[in-house]
Amino acid sequence: MLAKSSTELVRQKNSVLVLTALRRHGPLAHTELSDFTKLSSATVSVITTDLERAQIIEKAEQQAAGGRGRPRVLFSQRRDCGYLIVVIISSDAVQYSLVDYAGRLIDRFTEERQQNVSGVGSFVTGLRDALNRIVARSRLSRDKVLMISISSKGLVESSEPVLRWSPIFGREQIDFAAVLHDEWSAKVILGNETQLVAAAVGRQEENKKGRDFRALAALSLGHSIGLGIVRRGEEGKHEISAPNFGHMLHMSGGGLCRCGSRGCIEAYAGFYAILRAAFDVPLDTIPAKFVPIAELDKIAASARQGSRRNIIAFRQAGLALGIGLSRVLSLHESMPIAITGPGTRYYDLLLEGISEGLAESHVVRMEGMPELRVMADEPTLVFDGHLNRALAMMDEDIVRSGVVAELNSQTG
Amino acid sequence: MLAKSSTELVRQKNSVLVLTALRRHGPLAHTELSDFTKLSSATVSVITTDLERAQIIEKAEQQAAGGRGRPRVLFSQRRDCGYLIVVIISSDAVQYSLVDYAGRLIDRFTEERQQNVSGVGSFVTGLRDALNRIVARSRLSRDKVLMISISSKGLVESSEPVLRWSPIFGREQIDFAAVLHDEWSAKVILGNETQLVAAAVGRQEENKKGRDFRALAALSLGHSIGLGIVRRGEEGKHEISAPNFGHMLHMSGGGLCRCGSRGCIEAYAGFYAILRAAFDVPLDTIPAKFVPIAELDKIAASARQGSRRNIIAFRQAGLALGIGLSRVLSLHESMPIAITGPGTRYYDLLLEGISEGLAESHVVRMEGMPELRVMADEPTLVFDGHLNRALAMMDEDIVRSGVVAELNSQTG
DNA sequence: CTAAATTTCTCGACTGTCGAGAAAAAAATC
DNA sequence: GATTTTTTTCTCGACAGTCGAGAAATTTAG
Incomplete structure (x- = not known):
């Protein structure tokens, strides 16, 4: 049966709408948000103050005061709201990128894969290692990493982050959620490489x-x-x-x-x-x-x-x-x-x-x-696809997780 | 961009939820509706009284008073709320069925198709003719027919009722909406026959x-x-x-x-x-x-x-x-x-x-x-598929059309 | 006839969106 | 420099929706 609807859900959806507008069109002022989302100015006000209180978005510090009238204040994602690690597995190397909530690249390195050592076991230890390294290098707390987005060529499960078959590991399946859940609280998602190109x-x-x-x-x-x-x-x-x-x-x-x-x-x-x-x-x-x-x-x-x-x-x-x-x-x-x-x-x-x-x-x-x-330039498309998908998901997850609503009820 | 959400939409969705439950499980009492939809009893009350006022559902006249306690009153669709005509085109015949809003068959006949006369033109006149006949026979006003659901083998457009290619008419396309809109205000939908089997x-x-x-x-x-x-x-x-x-x-x-x-x-x-x-x-x-x-x-x-x-x-x-x-x-x-x-x-x-x-x-x-x-028994599956799809659509259309909300505001 | 059981209905609290207009703040004008 | 204009943001009251709790209704059991 279908799921029931409620006023809370309405708020969640509209909050996601605001965050999505922000993602697609960069920093936006109150008025622009209202235009893009078709929400009334009043509603935008309520939503933005909630999101701001929950430390998800922030008002931009400075802005050129062009035009007359009251100067617009731009909202943008708080970059430190959460982080994303993008892992792109290709046949000869694995690329790791650390990205903040606003989509900005913070750190990136590539590990060559030895052509001879091709077991899943050694790959997994290499993966865990590299993930630890990338957070260590940027001195982030690991629970600030909200999502790990992985891609590979091959056959991926649609609902779980399980690699069913790949040209690299053959029929040796990898369940990335199982592999990473002891060390990471982050949500792990997996996509086929070309799927992400399509997304981009x-x-x-x-x-x-x-x-x-x-x-x-x-x-x-x-x-x-x-x-x-x-x-x-x-x-x-x-x-x-x-x-x-x-x-x-x-x-x-x-x-x-x-x-x-x-x-x-x-x-x-x-x-x-x-x-x-x-x-x-x-x-x-x-x-x-x-x-x-x-x-x-x-x-x-x-x-x-x-x-x-x-x-x-x-x-x-x-x-x-x-x-x-x-x-x-x-x-x-x-x-x-x-x-x-x-x-x-x-x-x-x-x-x-x-x-x-x-x-x-x-x-x-x-x-x-x-x-x-x-x-x-396929690599750029793949990376863009990762960002599109993972950041949109992060927006939804954050709103759905209820941090916004909770803070709201505390402060009255 | 995605569409914004509002409290009205919430109500619409939940109303559809109630109607869908009624469709799938037959006449239901207040309590059962609440169970199926997970809506609170209070909400079910509001929705059912609205739907009743809009003459979409009604309380069943009589029911066996089994068990003790206040007897439950069953809600069911009002059969005269609207009608559906199902047209099943096969290679040798066309079957016409008139169905009421509750899904009960009222009238049905089959027209043999001459194998020799195969032009789209003559088929269309035959179609218009038969449609007129089936409403005339049951003495219904034609604007009480809310939907005409047509199926054929072949290639159908997904968004419009256009038959792109069929084993019967070949590349001679038929745009059923265009063909019928002068005589019928009903919504016209077209499905591939096996698509409807799949639905069923x-x-x-x-x-x-x-x-x-x-x-x-x-x-x-x-x-x-x-x-x-x-x-x-x-x-x-x-x-x-x-x-x-x-x-x-x-x-x-x-x-x-x-x-x-x-x-x-x-x-x-x-x-x-x-x-x-x-x-x-x-x-x-x-x-x-x-x-x-x-x-x-x-x-x-x-x-x-x-x-x-x-x-x-x-x-x-x-x-x-x-x-x-x-x-x-x-x-x-x-x-x-x-x-x-x-x-x-x-x-x-x-x-x-x-x-x-x-x-x-x-x-x-x-x-x-x-x-x-x-x-x-493919024919039964095809017909069931028609009903599944068309009646579910009718529920949505009726709720979305706003008859419920309008009546509500008038009566305060 | 009363108590128990069961279903339906109603009320008040809460949360959401919206339109209108007030408040804020900078540029333009006198 | 004071005032007006313009633009943006914020606030308030109205209205719509859901929910939980409990009242009201109505039948059976004893």
Whole structure:
């Protein structure tokens, strides 16, 4: 059954509304808050004083007194209200970032991952270690860290921070909540990397199109293939999901994939698959663990100079992507596709196959070709996605936790 | 930006909550309403008296006075509060049902569709005609009809009642809102047939499992192939969608489909496809417009007696379904699959192929085989799905329309 | 006929939003 | 420098919603 509603909930929702406005548009004055949220000035007053008393937002110290009239006082998040640690796990390194409540980067370092030591056990100790280090370095109390946001390629559980499968650890699952809950009171969330790219691009898209934005897919090309989908739900909330696209079946009984199955999309469009095709290695050869990008650059260069076999290798990869995307569009509505990742440098070679694959399906014939868009700088998008998601969640959690209401009742 | 919240909205939501409880559990007394909705007795009182004053619900006249204490008075929907017309379009007929606000069937008739006259124009005049007839027969004022709920196989728009593509009318689109708005003030909604099956089965499932229910897919087997997906969104609302599954690409460059594309799932698993395979007709033969089920029964009978070719025909159909489903599960989470439609009578012959197709994919190897379940009596499920969806919408619309609040302010 | 049980209704307290107008504070004007 | 204008913020009273507690209603048991 659905949950009942109450006046308290109304207040919570509207408080989140104020915090969200602050997040999206930076420091805002009373009047602007009222404009953005459509709440009356009086309500904004009550909410801001509550949030201020709870030490969640603060009035900016100084501001240029432009224009006449009573000068506006800008509200902004209190940076020390809480902290977020972002952990980005990639195949060769793990990046740790400490971010304050206002979204400002405080500290960051990267740990190389040894290619040989690949057990989950050693990874976890490394993770715990690095997390301890990053709070120690900035001399923060660890309970000021309200959230730890982790991302990896692979298959993540939607409701719990459990990594089900990843190209790095294979079927060795990691339950990050279980691993960290003894040392950390922070909430632990996990996202697929491309899911977070989708979140970031989706936010950009909404800023541009406003209410017209409906859905968007992000496709990440690299050693493995990732897909993230973001859709505007009712009430304008963005719902993000991470389909297991790279390991969706492309061709029954097809080439061997790193995951152990046969015929996955990745086994045709991943870097190792392109390599395999270019060198005419049999399709059931165990794929290379890691392919240096220089290797692929060479293949691409010769393809661009007319090498038949290499052109076909890229074309076949594009085809697998295009057909796979057409299947995605069959199952959802048609939507624009943002392509990121290191593989975008071969976009010219992939495009033909992608288009051809897409064109084959009924949906595309009905609705027309979806918009394809290349977005470089995947790492920035991933980080932005982390911030978007984690900080929005923090806002909600803080309001829901009741600190605001409690303080309020004490002071009368 | 998200929408602001207010006390009015709270009331609306809680009113809908009361109406929903009434829908799901039949006539209820004050106390039971309070239990189901978790609202306090006082709040239930206010809401019910408002709804009663607005002539949306009423107290039951008579009831058996079992047990001691003050006898409970049961509330139920006023049947004359509004009416719903359900239109179920199938390939050979169109069924019209008139239903009152409490969900009781008042009138029903079926119009055969001539196989030869297949233009959209003549269909639309037939539709308008039949709608007029059904209100005339029951002597209702047409503005008492608050909603017209239509279903068809094929591709429907999610936000508007527009039929984008259907096996019956092909690419000739029908915008039902445009077609009916001059004669009817009722809200017109359109759903894919299997989407409504999913809605009905999803409701059953939730009654059984409660909060454990997460998602479910309904697969309809027949001349064409349909898929509906229902998922529990946050706040417990069911989100239903109708992927274009039948025309998702099964095999690149494969058999010719009725839709004009090649290699659709339907071109392997639809009735005509099974027929085509059984008689070894070339895959690019224009598929039969309609296959009598007796024909397929014969093929099935001989398959069950060991006919190699016919066994393979069904197995290939199952394989297309299984592989397609595996792709669906790759893109969503794993979920149980309810199979309906006339094709279920060949389930024994299809099962092997379905299982094999599912087993091939990465997800199934990870999460295990999804639960498969055969549900006969598709027509009842479709109709139930219509009622579930349309009546729930009517409840919301009525509350949101403000009749309750208005009356309230007048009478003070 | 009275007591017990059970359901429904009512009242006052509390919390929320809103519109209007008062208060604050700086620039413009005389 | 005093006054007016302009702009922003704050405050007050009205109104709407939920809740808990207890009163009122009504039937059965004894």
